[in-house]
Every structure is written in C-alpha cells, then in structure tokens.
Amino acid sequence: xxxxxxxxxxxxxxxxxxxxxxxxxxxxxxxxxxxxxxxxxxxxxxxxxxxxxxxxxxxxxxxxxxxxxxxxxxxxxxxxxxxxxxxxxxxxxxxxxxxxxxxxxxxxxxxxxxxxxxxxxxxxxxxxxxxxxxxxxxxxxxxxxxxxxxxxxxxxxxxx
Numbered sequence: 001x002x003x004x005x006x007x008x009x010x011x012x013x014x015x016x017x018x019x020x021x022x023x024x025x026x027x028x029x030x031x032x033x034x035x036x037x038x039x040x041x042x043x044x045x046x047x048x049x050x051x052x053x054x055x056x057x058x059x060x061x062x063x064x065x066x067x068x069x070x071x072x073x074x075x076x077x078x079x080x081x082x083x084x085x086x087x088x089x090x091x092x093x094x095x096x097x098x099x100x101x102x103x104x105x106x107x108x109x110x111x112x113x114x115x116x117x118x119x120x121x122x123x124x125x126x127x128x129x130x131x132x133x134x135x136x137x138x139x140x141x142x143x144x145x146x147x148x149x150x151x152x153x154x155x156x157x158x159x160x
Contacts, residue, residue: 001123006081009035010043014077014132015139017053018069019152023062028155043081050080069133075124077132087123088116 013029026044030037044063047053052072053063065072090113094101109117140148 001087003078003082006043006046007078009033009040010047010077010081011074011132011135013040013044013047013063014052014065014069014072015135016151016155017063017065018132018136019148020064020155021152022060022156023056023064024155025062028062032151032154046081047077050076052076052080065132069136070131072132073128074130074132074135075127078127086117087120088113090116 012033016029016032017024026041027037029044030040033040044053044055048055048063051066054066055061055063090109092103092106094110095103095106136148140146
C-alpha cells in the first residue's frame with residue numbers, strides 16, 4: 001500500500017495546529033513545511049471537508065482544529081485525504097481465465113480477499129489508536145527542548 005504525500009502533509013499540519021495559539025494561515029503552514037501553498041491548500045480542504053479543521057476568515061484568519069487533538073485519530077486524517085475505501089478491492093479474478101470458478105461457487109470471499117481485508121482492518125485499527133495529541137507528544141520526544149513551544153512562538157511571530 002502506498003499513501004499519497006498529502007497524508008504526511010495533513011498529519012504534520014494537524015500536529016502544528018496543536019501548538020498554535022491562533023488560527024494559522026495556509027501560507028504559513030506551507031512555508032513551515034517547504035511545500036507550495038496550492039498543494040497544501042488541497043490537503044487543508046480535504047481536512048476541512050472531513051470536519052477536522054476549519055478556516056477562520058479575517059485579518060487573523062487561518063486554520064484551527066475543530067476538536068481537541070485527543071479526539072482526532074491518525075485514521076481520521078488518512079481517510080480525510082485518501083478516502084475511506086478499503087486498501088484492497090477484490091475483482092473476482094478467480095472467475096476468469098481457462099480454469100475460472102463459476103460465480104455460483106464463489107459465494108464467500110476467497111483466502112486472498114479474507115487475508116487482505118483482515119490486514120486492512122488491522123492497519124485501520126492501529127491508526128485509530130493514535131491521536132494527533134499522541135503524535136504531538138511523540139514529536140516532542142524526538143527533539144531536545146520544547147519543540148512545540150518553539151513552533152508556537154514561530155507561528156505567532158508571523159502574526160505580530
């Protein structure tokens with residue numbers, strides 16, 4: 001399975017928003033992450049459509065999380081960007097070719113489909129267990145000092 005880079009950008013933005021005291025403009029988030037504002041706007045729109053962030057208009061406008069970071073899971077963000085569809089789609093390949101199994105004999109999913117669907121459920125369960133708050137704590141542990149505090153100061157310096 002391969003996720004788009006949009007998932008990475010969206011997750012980083014959500015973690016950054018936990019450090020912000022005020023709404024953060026998309027251009028500031030794009031600058032922070034070294035990506036184009038147009039590219040990041042698409043990810044923020046996906047997060048907004050999913051109800052995970054909202055934009056505030058006006059002079060101090062920008063993006064904020066709609067819920068506490070403890071209430072937003074990594075799976076919420078992944079599904080906002082990539083959609084909720086399963087990672088594996090069975091096309092009933094067993095019903096094709098010279099040794100095709102007749103459709104009436106294919107009343108239950110095959111072993112391959114069962115295995116792939118179980119893996120998808122396990123993957124989603126693992127992502128459902130990690131929140132944006134958890135990611136924020138882990139990011140804090142990855143660096144010396146108060147990285148989220150420094151990030152919050154950097155973000156607020158732009159609006160001063």
